[in-house]
Amino acid sequence: MKLLVTTPTAILLDVDDVRLVRAEDSTGSFGIQPGHTELLTVLSVSVLGYEDAAGVERYVAVRGGVLRVRGGSLVEVATSEGLAGDDLDTLEKAVIDRYRAEAETEEKARERADKLHALAIRGIYRLARSASGVHGSGLGGAEEERLG
Secondary structure, eight states, rough: EEEEEOSSOOEEESSSSOEEEEEEEEEEEEEEEOOOOEEEEEEHEEEEEHOOOTTEEEEEEEEEEEOOOOOOOEEEOHHHHHHHSSSSSHHHHHHHHHHHHHHHHHHHHHHHHHHHHHHHHHHHHHHHHHHHOOOOOOOHHHHHHHHH
């Protein structure tokens, strides 16, 4: 059986002679062997396991996705994000490191967006103040300086 795992930007796995695929959807874990009936299911965020022709178990962490079995000989997985590995412990560390890096990137982007928002508010405040001809805001000096 062939296993093909893809993301929108890459082919993560393209393995022939797979003996067994283990996956998880909303109903729980299930296994697929050669000759399996046609199947289409939505995967949970999980670790997909497979056994190659040599009997070695390997893994792919997937951030959800769709699994399709065609003709009992092809298992296709389309996922938004995935990471392949030979060892669960190493894969777990790689997934955690990737999520941590993504979280840091998102936090930095949020901080930049907050700064831009504050600058926009200050700019609108200045425009409104100058358009009305008001030279003072009625705020105390510290508050006006902080805003303006």
